[in-house]
Amino acid sequence: MEFIDTSRKKLELPLILEKIKVSSLYGREAKAQLGFFAVPEELEKEYDRIDAVVHRLEYNKITLSRLRNLLAGFKEIRTTLNRLEEGTVLAEVELYELKLFALGIRQILELLETFEGFPPDLVPPGLSGVETLLDPEGEGIPTFMIYDSYSWELKVQRRAIEEKTRELELGKRALMEELVKTYKVPIKGWGEMRIARSHEAFEKIKADPRLSYNSEGYGLVNFQVDLSYSFSGLLEEIASLKERESRIEEAVKASLSESLREAVPVFREDIQRIARLDLVLGKASFARGYHLTRPVITKENEILIEGGFNIPVLDRLRKEGMTYTPIDIILKKGTTVITGSNMGGKTVTLNLVGQAVVMAHFGLFVPAKTLRFSLRDFYYVSVGDTQDMAMGLSSFAGEMMALAKVIRRAGDRGLILVDELSRGTNPQEGYAISRSITDYLNQQEAISVFTTHFDGITPGKVHYQVKGLRDLDFDALEGRESVLKNLHQRMDYRLEAVTADRQVPKEALPISRLLGLEEEILLKAQEYLRLEHERRQQHE
Template sequence: MRLSNVKTRNETGLEHVLHDMNVLTPFGKKHLKEFVPFMPGEETRLEEEFQKIEELLCLYGEKPQKIDLLLETFMDMKDVSFTIERSKNNALTVVELFEIKSLLLKMRRLSEILEGEELSQEFVLLGTAALLDELDPRNDRLDTFYLYDEFSEKLAMQRKKKRDLELKIRREQKQIKQMVESKYGISMSPKFDYVVSKSNKELVKIVHEIPELVVGDEDYMSVIFTLKNTEEIEGIIREMDALAVIIEDEELQIRERLSKRIYTFRESLLKNCEKIGKLDVTLAKAIYAKQHSCVKPIVVKDHAMEIQEGRHLIVEGILKSKGKSYCPVSIALKDGVTCITGANMGGKTVSLKLVGLVALLTQYGFFVPCREAKLGLSNYVHILIGDSQSMERGLSSFGGEMEELKEILDHSRERSLLLIDEIASGTNPIEGLALTKSLVEYLKIRPYISLITTHFDSVTVGQGIRNMQVMGLANADFRKLERELKYANRKERIDIIGKYMDYRLYSAESGEEIPKDALNIAKILGINDEIIGKAKEILDSSGWNYIETLKNEGERRKKDEK
C-alpha cells in the first residue's frame, strides 16, 4: 500500500521540492526516482537518514570548499552502468574504456575529498584502484584514454615498426621532392603538394606532363598535384598495411582483456554508483535544508503532529518574489477531527497543504520548513482539494469530489492522515452542511488524523471535534485599512487586505463567537451596508435555522402549487 498518490504529492508541494533539489549525478536522479518513504516501524532507519543529513550539514558549515569540490565532481559524471554490464561478453570500444576510466578517476577524487571526514559508511566507496591502474598503465591519472604501448610489448614493437616505415617513406618523398623542384623549377609544399590555378591552362598542361607528379585533388578554382609513389614506396605501404592488421588485432585483444577485467569489478563499480547516488541525494537534501531554513523533525511513536511556525515552501517562494513576508502557522493535531474555519483569503487551504507537506517531507527523509516539528509516521496520507474534476469521465465538480472521497475512505486505515478542503462546496449549502457534518461525525471516532477546512462553523459543534480558527482580520486596524483602500484599484485592494490578514491559527472554544471575516471583507470592499446588515442579522439571530426555514417554506409553496 502506497503512502500517497501523485495528486497528493503535487498538491502538498512534495513534488515541487523534489524537482527543486540540486541532484547532479545520473545515479542520484535514479535514486530520486526510486524514492520510497519511511513507514511506521521504520523510525530507527529514518533517524539514521536524518543523521546523515546532519553530518553533511556540519561539513557544509565547517568546510564549504569540500562541498564545492563534491558538487564539481558530481557534475561531470555519466551513467556507465550499461557499459559495465556490456563488458561481460563484449570488447568495449576505446570511448567506452575512456568512460570507465573517467568514472574511476572521479571515484578516486570523491574518496580523496571525503578522506578523514566522519561520515556514514554508506558513503565510503569500495576500492577500485587496481582497475584504475590497469586502465592507466602510465599512472598519469589524466582524464583521457588511449591504447598505450604500455598495454602490450607486441603492440609497442609493431607500432615502432610502422613508425619506422612511415619515416622511411617520408625520407624517400623528400628526396623526390628536391629532385622535382630542381629539375622543373617549381616549389612544392611541405606536404608534397603543388597547387595550380585552373585559369592558368598552359601551366596545368605542363605540370600534367611531369612524370613524378599525379593529380591528388581539385576544386572549381585549382588542381592539386602530389608526388607519385615509386615502386619502393608502394612496397613500404604494403608492408605498413600488413602491420596495421597485426596492430588492430592486438588492440582488439587488449580491449577484450580490459573489458573482462572491468566485469570482474562489476559488483564494486555498481555498488559505488549506488553509493554516489545516495551521497548526491543526501547532500542535495542538506543543501536544500540550509537554503530554506529547514530543521530536523522530531519523530515520535504516537500518531500525532505538532508544527511550530511552519512555512509552505511554494507559497513562501511566491511571496518572497513579490517582496512580501510569509506568516508562519502553528498547529497541533492528533487522532480525531480538527476543523479549520474562516473566510476565503484566510489561508485555510495553505495551512492544510502545509500539514501534508511537513508529513510527507518527514517520511521521505527531509528536514522540514518549521521552527520545530514533532510527529508520528502515517500509513496513508491523502489530500482532497475542492473542485476535483474528471472531464474524461464527464463528472461534475461535486461528483468527482465524491468519487475521490470514496477512494480516501476505502483506503484509509489506522494511522492515516486525511486532509480535506471544503468538502461539498460544489453543491447547495444545506446539503453541503449536512454532508460535511456527517463526514466529521464519521471520522471523529476513527484512528486517523483528519484535518478539514470548512465555511460551516456549525460542524465544529460537538464533543471530540477540535476547531482551529484563522486569526484573519480579528486584530486588524480597520480605520487604517479603509484609508489605504480608499484610492486603491481593484488588484491593489486585494493585496492590501492580504497584507492585513493574520494567517495564524488559534484554538476556538465551543460556543466562542467566530470572527465574521467574510462580512468584514465584503464590507471594506464596498458591498452595500444594507446587505451586510441583513447578513449579520441572519447570523446573529438564527443562523442556519433561518436558512432551513426558507428551505421549508419553498418546499411548502411547491406543494401548494401542485
C-alpha cells in the same frame, strides 16, 4: 504508503522538490525516485546522514562546492557496464569513459577524506585497481590509449612502424626535391604540384608515374606525389605492420575487458553511492537554506507541528517584502476542524501539514521548529476544484467519489486533508454531510483535518480557528492604497484551539467593503443576515 489520486500535486510537492539541487545524472535519477521510507530505522539513518552533511556544509563551503563540480562531471557508463557483462570487448572510447569514471571516484574520495566522520555509506568504495589497469603509466590525466606497456610485442611492432614511416618520409622528401629539380615547378609540403596546361613541362609531368592527377580549376591542374610507384614495397611493409599492430591492440582490449568485467559490481556500487551522496548533499543544502529541522518519529498516532511554515507561500511573501506567521498545531486520530475567514490561511495551514509530514516521510528535514509524527499508510489531499470534466462530474460529485474511496481506508493510519468539505452543494445538506463524515472519521485511526465555513460540525472534538482579522480595525484601513497588501500584512495566520460551538468568523462583508463592492449591496446583505439571525432565534 501511497498518495491517493492527485494528492502529491495538490500539496505543491513538485515546487518543493525543485529546491533540492543535485549535480550528477545519477543524483537526478535518485531524486526522481524519491519516495516514502517504509521502515522508521531507515528513515532515522537518512536523517543522520543529512545531519552529518548539514554540519559540514557550515564549515566547508569551498570543498563542498568542489565536490559538487566533481559530481557534475560523471558520465553515463551503465551501457558500457552492460556490454561488459554480456562479454563484449570494449572499444577504446569506452575504456576511456571507465578510466575517467575511476579518476573521478578517486578525486571524490580525496575530498571526502578531509571531512572527519563523514557518513561511511555515502563514500564510494573506490576503483584503485581499475585506475591502475587503465592508467598503467600512472599519469593521472583524463586521456586513454592502448599503452605500449600493455604488450612487449605491441611496443616492438610500433617501433618498427615508426622506423619504416621515418624511412618513407625521408624517401618522400628526396623524391619531391628530385621532381622540383627536374621540372622547375614547386611542390607543397603535403606533396601537391600545381601547373598550367600551357606550361612547357605539362605533358612530361602528366606522363610521370611518380605524379598522379588530382584535380583542376582556375586554369591550373593539381598533381599529387604518388608514393606507390617509388615505394610500393615499403608501403606494403608498413601496412602489414599496422595490421599486426591492430590485431595486438584488439587482443589487449579483450584482456582489459576481461579484467574489467570482474569490477562491474564495484562500478555499480560506486554509482549508487554517488547518487545517494549527491541527493543527500541536495537535501542538506535545502535544509540549511530554509532552516529546516530534523523530524522526530513517534509510535503514537499523532502529528505535532510547532513553528511550521508553508515553503511556497513563504517564497511568495518574501518576494513581496512580507513576513510569514509560523503555525502551531497538534493533530490526533479522528477529525480536527479549522475554521476562519476567507484569506485567513486555512488552506495554507492545511497544505503546510501535508507538506511537512510528507517531507519527513520522504527523508527530508521539515519547515518547522518541531515536527513529531508517526508514519502514515496513505495521504489524501483535496484542495481546490475536484471537478472531473472527463467523467462529467460536478465538484461535489468529484469530491464525494474521492472521499468514498478514502473513507474505506480510514481504519488505516492515513492523513486526510480536505479543504472546504461539502462546499459544492447547498449549505443545509452540506452541513449535514460534513457533520456525518466527521462523526464517522472520529471513530477511525486516520488523522483527518477539514477546513470549513460551517458552524458546529465537530461537537466535543478538536476545533482550531485562524485568528485572521479578528483584532483589526477595518475603519482604519479605509482610504489606504493597496488594500489587499494591507490585509495580508495584518492577517494573523496563527491558530488557536477553541470550543466546538465557537462560530466561524464573519469578516466577508467588511473585506468586501474594503475591496470596493457597492455599499447598497453590502447594506442589503447586512439586512439579510439580520433576518436570518432572527429566524434562527425563533426556531431555537
